[in-house]
Amino acid sequence: MNVAYVYPWDIVGDPSAPDRLAGLGVEAVALAASYHSTRAATPNHPSHRVLDVPYPAFYLPIRPSSWSRLVPAAPTWTPEDAYLQARDALKAVGLQVHAWTVLTHNSHLGTANPDLVVRNAFGDPYPYALCPAHQDVLEYCERLVEEILTVGEPDGLILEACGPMGFGHQSVHEKTSGADWTPTDSDLLSLCFCTACADRYPAATQDRVRAAIDRTHPTQPSPATPTTTHSTRSISATPASTTTSESTAGGSTTSASRTTADTAAGTIATGATRSATTTGSTTTGTPTTGSTTRVSSTRGSSFTANAATPNTHPLTIEQALGDLTDEVRAVRVSLSDSLRHRLIAVARRTAPNTPITLHANPNPWAAGAFAPLPSGEPGADVLVANCWGDPATDATRLAQLKDLSTPGQRIGAYVLALPPRPADATVLADQLRTYAKAGATEFHLYHAGLASPQRLAAIAGALRQHP
Template identity: 50%
Template sequence: MTAKVIYAYPWDVVGDPAAPERLARLGADTVALAASYHSVRAATPFHPAHRLVEARPALYVPVRTGSWGRLVPAAPTWTAPDAFVRAADALRAAGLAVQAWTIVTHNSHLGTAHPSLAVRNAFGDRYPYALCPSHPDVVDYCRTLVREIAELGAPDGLVLEACGPLGVRHLGTHEKTAGADWTPAQLDLLSLCFCAVCAPRYPEGTRERVRAGVDTASPSVEAALGDLAPVVRELRGALGRDLQHALRLEAAGLPVTLHANPDPWAAGAFSRVSAAPSADVLVANCWDDPASGIARLRGLRALAAPGTRVGASVLALPPATLTPETLDAYRSAGADEIHVYHAGLASRSRLAAIAGTLRSLGAGTGHDACPNIARPGVP
């Protein structure tokens, strides 16, 4: 049976009594609800009190300052400080499971306040939205983040995003980088971190080769680095692997879903993973063309340990159109779960498309598939 997960923000639910039932009628099993999140300007098409939310990086369970070390997350002022807890309670009352969607190293508030802990490329440019997990203070923050969400949020599971080093790819702050026409290889090279901890770990000459590879449009990272590529690749891979393992230990036995990428140079929301990664579910980004999504799914399946599930993250927002045919292709490629982004941002017609497409997956544990599930206020 294919599990069905829909994504939402806590402010989609808090203050909107109709939201839990609206999400339940989509036919999903589970809501991946943001427990920590980066900055965003989000539409709220159905909320009775507003139509837009301007959110900054924040934690949506209470921030107990005594629990944190050097890095302390911000509490939201645009919604309740315990918005995750309130929203989760309302969603469970509607019969839905709730997983804590946790953004790990993507935090412009903390990266700006602590620039020495942010990723820095080979040219010396800092990425203030990207905390580098080579720093012990960053790892301590990430471990505390998961521990606090598990304890205070009491979720049914964790969904970890940006669980590893981030790179140059970033959608935010009026992004104006597309005109440079950087190739995927150039973007990967610009994503290698040369902060005070990372730089000394690389072999001599790595920085110079990276800079030359960017400026000469090297066809691949391997071509730019030459004989240094295996060492650099392993050093980068260890950052994500060690962080993922550490956070699995902090999950207090909760099921862990990891937004993952089989690409050995991946540095983004879907983090690079190695063989037998520390997660119960590996979710691939299937937001672009189906062929690329299928390749990522198959790559994750090849890396997954026996018993590990693989999921496809699909886009229900512009420019994508969610169709049963696309989901069938992903299921045929090995997807055990479908993760739909994003129910809170979707219009009425897009919600109808989500519901229709999830219904095409057949019987599950969502409300449309199990009409006998009791729902408050619904006969």
């Protein structure tokens, strides 16, 4: 099955959109049901060319009784039932409609609830990133899935940002490139030390992370992460060499491609267009996963062993964390594990026969739209890996995900059909062949609403060359 990704506003108000999408040669459309803020081109729409989406929104009718503390916002730039209108139009031409569901990436709810967001080792909040260590966030995600399946009645459910977002997030007028932080720094800045996370790590983790980022060797306790005073400063992305929008690594104001993946040798693989959303470290060996045991610690303890010393530039997150690596990694992965298991259970209870697709990354340090999945997930029907960077590096990531899959589980390649990729059917078809050899059995094409007529023609031509 091949899937084209679109927004509700690409369909609503454009009677020709369903036939145009069906003409691409895809069997299904991933239609955004819950999505973050963005600024989108609409080159094919008869009524507009640019649409500003100033805050994250839910594109189904909001039933107040269905929500608890966290309630999604309704859009003002589309009808409140835009998903339903678009769904019906797409199904009328024979296309399946899968609900593209963005979970923890929500700047509207994060800004309004700063106690529920990811905070780095310095206490800086990431307002776009709801932390799934909080019960209120878990409950919100469960209700989001339940409402989409109940009201939206999709043919499939696509879960994106099914775990904590991290440091890499291109925001409005991004101003972080001058810090010269490395991909490892981005991984370290993605570790959450909010009130629900900090005490889960072993003692001295926070100091070690700070020291590694600042290239220092702390000997004195550091102040605890603030819990009552919330900074209004939002640190977002690392330097990006490409500016293609991605939906939170798959369609948002997040920068383009995750071009770093674990290589067979377990070293850092750097693609030609490494960007801010990269989780650049790798792990050697199989991580311990699934544990949700709270690790007691004394936050702010001093340490000397295995710390980053002045002028040291850690190559990997494992080198930065030293003997704390296994415990920190287990805590990190457990956040995504817990959320994923709860959402799959809710989905199976609500709509038992609706297939579930996960946007996933085999890298245990991954943060963002493609959540860490180092041990696989037999409860899902499809595992999709990001393929926005160097095709060889993308293929390595796909092969790793394939190795983690169960018999009958499908592997999807999330393929970029926007710049910096050329509008060339032959080039795109060659990339599809590379991904198929790595284990992809279906292609998820980003993005049929943002693509020019020339790019839509390239998508259709590539799919004909690689049916």
